[in-house]
Amino acid sequence: MKLIVTLSLILVLSTSSLAIAQSGGMKDMDMQDMDMKQCMEMKGMKDMDMSKCKDMKDMEMGKKVQGTAPKVMTHKATGVVKAVDSSKGTVTLAHGPVKSLKWPAMTMSFAVKDKTLFDNLIVGKKVKVEFIKQDTDYIVTSVK
Numbered sequence: 001m002k003l004i005v006t007l008s009l010i011l012v013l014s015t016s017s018l019a020i021a022q023s024g025g026m027k028d029m030d031m032q033d034m035d036m037k038q039c040m041e042m043k044g045m046k047d048m049d050m051s052k053c054k055d056m057k058d059m060e061m062g063k064k065v066q067g068t069a070p071k072v073m074t075h076k077a078t079g080v081v082k083a084v085d086s087s088k089g090t091v092t093l094a095h096g097p098v099k100s101l102k103w104p105a106m107t108m109s110f111a112v113k114d115k116t117l118f119d120n121l122i123v124g125k126k127v128k129v130e131f132i133k134q135d136t137d138y139i140v141t142s143v144k
């Protein structure tokens with residue numbers, strides 16, 4: 001009798017955890033598919049907004065480190081300064097591929113909060129930058 005109770009308890013436990021695992025997996029799949037599509041659509045755009053692609057990446061990373069707050073990652077890129085607007089605090093860079101973000105080469109604008117960085121952001125100059133993502137902005141944190 002005791003054995004039967006134990007067995008059925010194990011059965012109940014394993015079935016319910018299986019169901020949870022399955023529903024969790026399904027949700028992730030749907031979200032990934034949807035975001036992938038948006039990513040693909042954006043790839044054709046010229047001055048593209050990669051924030052949605054980045055969100056997808058964040059979600060994937062969130063899955064890996066469940067329960068912990070997302071870490072601020074520093075990304076590195078090499079590019080040529082195309083335009084600067086120090087009053088708005090933006091720089092447009094034609095940058096090469098960014099491995100950490102799986103970005104292709106592109107021209108896009110970044111936010112610059114540290115105004116001293118504009119000393120090194122001169123149109124036509126080749127620079128090595130480090131940047132972070134904050135909400136939907138990419139903020140340059142270092143220029144070399």
Ligand SMILES: [Cu+2]
Pocket residue numbers: 050095103106107108
């Ligand atoms: Cu970019």
